[in-house]
Amino acid sequence: xxxxxxxxxxxxxxxxxxxxxxxxxxxxxxxxxxxxxxxxxxxxxxxxxxxxxxxxxxxxxxxxxxxxxxxxxxxxxxxxxxxxxxxxxxxxxxxxxxxxxxxxxxxxxxxxxxxxxxxxxxxxxxxxxxxxxxxxxxxxxxxxxxxxxxxxxxxxxxxxxxxxxxxxxxxxxxxxxxxxxxxxxxxxxxxxxxxxxxxxxxxxxxxxxxxxxxxxxxxxxxxxxxxxxxxxxxxxxxxxxxxxxxxxxxxxxxxxxxxxxxxxxxxxxxxxxxxxxxxxxxxxxxxxxxxxxxxxxxxxxxxxxxxxxxxxxxxxxxxxxxxxxxxxxxxxxxxxxxxxxxxxxxxxxxxxxxxxxxxxxxxxxxxxxxxxxxxxxxxxxxxxxxxxxxxxxxxxxxxxxxxxxxxxxxxxxxxxxxxxxxxxxxxxxxxxxxxxxxxxxxxxxxxxxxxxxxxxxxxxxxxxxxxxxxxxxxxxxxxxxxxxxxxxxxx
Numbered sequence: 001x002x003x004x005x006x007x008x009x010x011x012x013x014x015x016x017x018x019x020x021x022x023x024x025x026x027x028x029x030x031x032x033x034x035x036x037x038x039x040x041x042x043x044x045x046x047x048x049x050x051x052x053x054x055x056x057x058x059x060x061x062x063x064x065x066x067x068x069x070x071x072x073x074x075x076x077x078x079x080x081x082x083x084x085x086x087x088x089x090x091x092x093x094x095x096x097x098x099x100x101x102x103x104x105x106x107x108x109x110x111x112x113x114x115x116x117x118x119x120x121x122x123x124x125x126x127x128x129x130x131x132x133x134x135x136x137x138x139x140x141x142x143x144x145x146x147x148x149x150x151x152x153x154x155x156x157x158x159x160x161x162x163x164x165x166x167x168x169x170x171x172x173x174x175x176x177x178x179x180x181x182x183x184x185x186x187x188x189x190x191x192x193x194x195x196x197x198x199x200x201x202x203x204x205x206x207x208x209x210x211x212x213x214x215x216x217x218x219x220x221x222x223x224x225x226x227x228x229x230x231x232x233x234x235x236x237x238x239x240x241x242x243x244x245x246x247x248x249x250x251x252x253x254x255x256x257x258x259x260x261x262x263x264x265x266x267x268x269x270x271x272x273x274x275x276x277x278x279x280x281x282x283x284x285x286x287x288x289x290x291x292x293x294x295x296x297x298x299x300x301x302x303x304x305x306x307x308x309x310x311x312x313x314x315x316x317x318x319x320x321x322x323x324x325x326x327x328x329x330x331x332x333x334x335x336x337x338x339x340x341x342x343x344x345x346x347x348x349x350x351x352x353x354x355x356x357x358x359x360x361x362x363x364x365x366x367x368x369x370x371x372x373x374x375x376x377x378x379x380x381x382x383x384x385x386x387x388x389x390x391x392x393x394x395x396x397x398x399x400x401x402x403x404x405x406x407x408x409x410x411x412x413x414x415x416x417x418x419x420x421x422x423x424x425x426x427x428x429x430x431x432x433x434x435x436x437x438x439x440x441x442x443x444x445x446x447x448x449x450x451x452x453x454x455x456x457x458x459x460x461x462x463x464x465x466x467x468x469x470x471x472x473x474x475x476x477x478x479x480x481x482x483x484x485x486x487x488x489x490x491x
Contacts (some may be wrong), residue, residue: 022277037068037079040074041125043119054087087114100246100263101125107253118368120249127245127333131238134340139231141344145351153358154200158193161186164366175369182365218269226272230343237336239273240308242331252322260287276303292318427460427469427486431454439479443468450479458489 040061047057055078062074072094081089088106097105101121102184108117161182175183189196211221226232246267250260258281265277278298283293292311300309305451309327315324346471429437436454440447443465451473459471459481467483 004372011168032093036065036070036188038125038129040065041097041101042122043124045115046111048118049115054079098245098263099266100250100260103255103259103263104253107255111254117253120253124246124249127329128242130143130333131336134336135238137340137344142347142351145355148356149355150204154197156362157185158189158197162190163195167170176365178361179365179369182362204317222270222272226270230346234336234339234343235270236303237332239268239270240304241332241336242268243273244325244327244332246329248322248325248329251325273303276300289313290321425488426458427471427481427488429455429457429459429481430485430487431455432485437481439471439473439481441479443470443480447480449479459486 040400043061043064044057045274047060048054052060058074058078058081062071062078065071065074066308073094077090077094077096080093081087085093086106087109088102091105092099092102101124104117104121104124108114113322164182164186210217211224212218225235243264246261246472247264250263251257255263261277261281261284265274265281268274268277280290280293281295284290288296291309294304294309294313311324311328312321315321432455438449439453440452441450442448453471459473461469461471462478463470464483465480468480469488470478470480473479
């Protein structure tokens with residue numbers, strides 16, 4: 001009996017190369033039929049539990065399967081069993097089921113509890129499906145929001161920015177920095193968008209594939225996830241719940257500890273945990289306890305909490321290890337439920353702020369130039385045409401601030417035509433960048449602004465100080481204007 005157990009452990013831990021290759025290619029052929037695989041196990045367990053023999057149950061299930069590769073696998077399993085092969089060996093050779101499920105079928109077949117073990121497998125698959133759905137639900141929302149934002153952003157950059165660029169270029173007004181950046185992106189995408197956008201999408205798709213799917217490099221994506229706050233805790237709790245339930249189920253069914261550890265190692269998808277399970281298998285096979293095996297692994301506390309290690313050690317010492325592991329699985333299953341909800345609540349405002357910043361950046365880059373254009377048009381509309389001067393009069397408008405602005409004192413009034421002595425020196429206001437010339441209380445750019453002089457208006461002046469003329473306003477008040485924007489027409 002001892003040699004039989006050892007042989008079973010050897011077969012589970014060291015499958016033949018041809019079987020391993022067969023399982024690998026079989027999994028490739030079954031990609032896309034995951035739901036039917038789950039239904040296959042459930043239906044198979046239900047029919048066998050009802051008293052139907054295995055071959056009849058397989059034939060009944062095969063007729064309801066839509067996937068051609070899965071039908072072929074079931075047909076091969078039927079052929080192996082009809083040829084006299086054991087049920088577990090036929091399933092192992094087919095590569096249809098994971099190793100730990102095949103181990104449960106083997107134990108049930110040898111112990112005469114196949115129906116019970118199949119029900120255990122169904123419950124185990126339900127747990128596994130629950131763990132996967134929790135991880136998907138935690139990641140689906142942020143991935144959907146970020147993906148949608150990326151698609152919308154690329155669409156705006158590709159189709160809208162080039163058109164806005166042509167509009168802004170024709171405005172001939174100074175543009176804000178964010179608008180200039182957006183224009184540069186629009187010009188670039190307008191010229192190379194048909195090449196750049198598909199290339200970017202391809203790079204993103206390949207990056208996701210190599211980070212999270214490709215077997216040789218997906219450990220990099222796993223390392224990123226395990227260093228992401230919030231996500232790392234969820235992944236750890238999911239793996240610990242899976243460890244507790246699967247290992248507890250296998251040990252309770254009678255599978256040896258070393259074979260159960262190999263099975264749980266093959267069931268996990270995380271490289272760091274797979275290394276730990278391999279270490280536990282090797283140390284336990286040498287005769288060490290779980291507690292000592294954990295202590296011999298550097299960084300074990302980062303994967304398995306110390307309290308959980310102590311619980312496993314206590315369960316092993318008391319002979320209640322399967323029940324302890326099942327309790328651990330139940331505890332961490334409840335924890336994953338809570339962590340999933342909390343993670344979604346935390347990620348939602350972060351994603352909203354991220355999307356909001358992108359929307360605000362695009363809105364500002366579009367609105368600011370339009371606002372500047374409207375402001376320039378408003379200022380231009382305030383410029384009045386000068387009236388022709390006669391021999392008796394000179395046009396001296398007094399500057400008045402608009403009612404809606406507080407830039408100029410409210411006491412300054414609009415100038416009217418006032419007779420000017422022919423002996424007075426006169427000047428005319430020249431065009432400026434802002435459409436008018438500021439009148440200041442002192443001959444300095446720091447002087448207080450007391451009004452504005454419209455382009456083309458004529459004023460008499462009394463004195464000059466450096467680059468400033470002192471002009472006479474209609475109310476006999478005096479003010480200073482810059483000599484840069486005036487033309488003296490009389491002395």
